[in-house]
Amino acid sequence: xxxxxxxxxxxxxxxxxxxxxxxxxxxxxxxxxxxxxxxxxxxxxxxxxxxxxxxxxxxxxxxxxxxxxxxxxxxxxxxxxxxxxxxxxxxxxxxxxxxxxxxxxxxxxxxxxxxxxxxxxxxxxxxxxxx
Numbered sequence: 001x002x003x004x005x006x007x008x009x010x011x012x013x014x015x016x017x018x019x020x021x022x023x024x025x026x027x028x029x030x031x032x033x034x035x036x037x038x039x040x041x042x043x044x045x046x047x048x049x050x051x052x053x054x055x056x057x058x059x060x061x062x063x064x065x066x067x068x069x070x071x072x073x074x075x076x077x078x079x080x081x082x083x084x085x086x087x088x089x090x091x092x093x094x095x096x097x098x099x100x101x102x103x104x105x106x107x108x109x110x111x112x113x114x115x116x117x118x119x120x121x122x123x124x125x126x127x128x129x130x131x
Contacts, residue, residue, distance in 0.1 A: 081125035
């Protein structure tokens with residue numbers, strides 16, 4: 001039999017969070033080639049601090065998102081939560097991961113099915129100042 005090991009984060013990753021707004025912090029951000037190899041995805045790892053009422057029941061639960069360079073419109077809400085805007089006429093932004101690590105925002109967490117089980121998904125973002 002194989003030996004398995006896990007971390008506290010591994011166990012928390014399987015926690016289904018009650019839908020709602022949560023204060024989160026970016027713990028990691030990195031780029032990875034898409035499965036097809038024709039574009040880059042930016043992977044962002046968040047850690048929950050508390051819900052908007054101050055309840056810390058889901059504190060430290062990690063949530064991961066994937067943002068694709070092929071779908072820049074989906075970046076709008078994410079970037080807006082950090083005070084960045086996308087010029088509707090076009091443009092570019094430096095998305096250096098170090099610029100985002102440790103930053104906080106609020107996210108709307110929902111539960112959606114994935115491979116026959118419910119998982120946590122981020123549906124929207126808002127800045128911390130929007131309290």
